[in-house]
Amino acid sequence: MNTLSAAVRRPLPQSFAETLRARFGERFSTADAVRTHHGHDESHFPDALPDAVVWPHCTAEVVEVVKACTAHRVPIVPFGVGSSLEGHILALYGGISVDFSEMNKVLAIHGDDMDAVIQPGITRKQLNAALHGSGLFFPVDPGADASLGGMASTRASGTNAVRYGTMRDNVLAMEVVLADGRVIRTGGRARKSSAGYDLTRLMIGSEGTLGLITELTVRLHPLPEAVSAAVCAFPDVDNAVRTVIQTIQLGIPVARIELLDTLTVQAINRYSKTTLRESPMLFFEFHGSPASVAEQAQTVQEIARDNGGQDFDWATRPEDRSRLWAARHDVYFASINLRPGCRGVTTDVCVPISRLADCIAGAREDIAASGFIAPIVGHVGDGNFHTVILVDPDDPDEIERAEALNRKIVARALAMDGTCTGEHGIGFGKQDFLITEHGRDAVDAMRALKLALDPDNLMNPGKIVPAE
Structure with a gap:
């Protein structure tokens, strides 16, 4: 490169x-x-x-x-x-x-309509701090305190996506500067529209290749009356994943449901000084009224118990929940810490929920055969999971073998009607997968859109669409 x-x-x-x-x-x-x-x-x-x-x-x-x-x-x-x-x-x-x-201002908050107009440089934490006292919050939480413009550009999601959706679902409108300097507005504050091409959805996930986002209008959501979080250990990953699948298929409106394998739990215990049981684990969070939260939690606890779940540990105080989710959000850096000096080659596949158990089982077999240290963690409520393959960045052979492992995991996900990226985007690392997933004709259509809006290929060149 x-x-x-x-x-x-x-x-x-x-x-x-x-x-x-x-x-x-x-x-x-x-x-x-x-x-x-x-x-x-x-x-x-x-x-x-x-x-x-x-x-x-x-x-x-x-x-x-x-x-x-x-x-x-x-x-x-x-x-x-x-x-x-x-x-x-x-x-x-x-x-x-x-x-x-430095373009990080909240331009307007419309409490009655539950939306906000913001500049792209504001981070999710900054936005939620500005919303303090309004009874509203912005739910999309990728873990890192990313900028909202960057999150829109990569069509990000995260731990709350199973209930609140991704950036695709939470951006109503944008202001975008095109490659020739023209400024366009996409969408509006109305909750629905059938007016022309959906340019907002075109720009979301475009990774800066079609224009620069300078303003966003985002959906806000009511703060839940009650919130409860829990962790539950399982004898193996398969039982944990079965619990996830049954929870989703029963339509339980869980707000977050995250899987950590044993190695990931060991990593966060070392990095975040937690004392979690070192076995496969699910992190849950429930939102709603006190009665609905209690009902959701009871039902999920019964499902988990039927699948061998144990030590259902509740965190109802805000400080305990914050500590729990801070540890989850630090998983990437905790994983890196397992091998000092390494970098992570991250996978990001997402599959239909019914295929999740098979896809994770296959990934675990591939990892075991590879010899790599590669913790597994995922937003499994929507079928998305990651492996963090730890490599020596100065060893080309290790990087090549890690990328080969990534290709195996992606190929299996695609064979299961999944995707090569649930939330991280294509960048330039997944361009070949894009062709495999969508076909050359579809990628050529993407290229035609790119050239129509950016004929000189100046907007973040080399990303998403492979060179001809």
């Missing part, structure tokens, strides 16, 4: 750099440390640094940057907080990184 980048990237035009430096002052940088930060994400891919970084404050400034880039044919890579796992923010062809972290 480094060889490719070196072969195709051009030096930043001096006149372009001078223009943006004069316009943005300290909000434009070519410093090595700044570029390094913006050319590194949480994936295992080699760093790919932009030539410069700019921090806009409003849509008009984004338009200025985009028009300057178009005039000088400079690639544009959007940047949120850098937590992506598929190389989305890596500047494969150089160019400029547009950092949205």
Whole structure:
């Protein structure tokens, strides 16, 4: 990948750099440390640094940057907080990184309509802090405190998706700057519309390849009257997964249901100083009225018991729930800590719930045969699970074998009518899988959309759509 980048990237035009430096002052940088930060994400891919970084404050400034880039044919890579796992923010062809972290305002909260208008750089925690006292919250929780613009760009989801849906379900409208500097608005605040092509859904998951998101209108949800969380240990992964499948098939509106295998529990006990039983485990959370929460919890507890579940441990106090979910959200870093100095090659398959047990069992067999340390964790309530394959980033043979393991896991998921990515996106690491999953004609249709909106291929080039 480094060889490719070196072969195709051009030096930043001096006149372009001078223009943006004069316009943005300290909000434009070519410093090595700044570029390094913006050319590194949480994936295992080699760093790919932009030539410069700019921090806009409003849509008009984004338009200025985009028009300057178009005039000088400079690639544009959007940047949120850098937590992506598929190389989305890596500047494969150089160019400029547009950092949205200073576009982080809440522009409007419409409590009666349960929506908010926000800038893309605001993170989910910042938004929920701004909603404090309103009785509302934004539920999509990918674990990392990602920016909402980045979450929309990758069609993110997370632990709450089984009840509240993904970013696809929770974004009503957007403002987007196209490659030629035009600003379009997609969608609106009405809860439904049949007016023309659904450009909002087109932009969600486009990973910055079609335009730069400068504003979002997002759905809000009422804070539940009662919340209860629990953990339950199982004798093996199969029994835990059967509990998940039966819970979903009975229509129990569980808010979160997360699977951790034994190795993952060991990792978080070491990393987060928890004292969980070191066996396969499910994390649950229930939302609703006190009566409905109690009923949901009782039913799930009975299902778990029938599948060998034990030590159903409740966390009803907010501080206990926060500690429990903080440990779950730290799984990636806890896993990395199992092998100091390593990086994680993450899988992200999602399958129909009826095939979940078989898919996880097959993945476990593949991992055992590979010899890798690879914890399994997943948002199994919607059929999505991850393995974190720990590799030495300086050992090409290990990386090649880990990618081969990933391909096996993806191939099995696709054979089960699943997908290669439930929430992380394609980036440039999963482009071959995209062709396998959708077919070459469908990918050609995606390419046609890309070229129609970005004919010079300046918007996050090298991501999603493979080069012809």
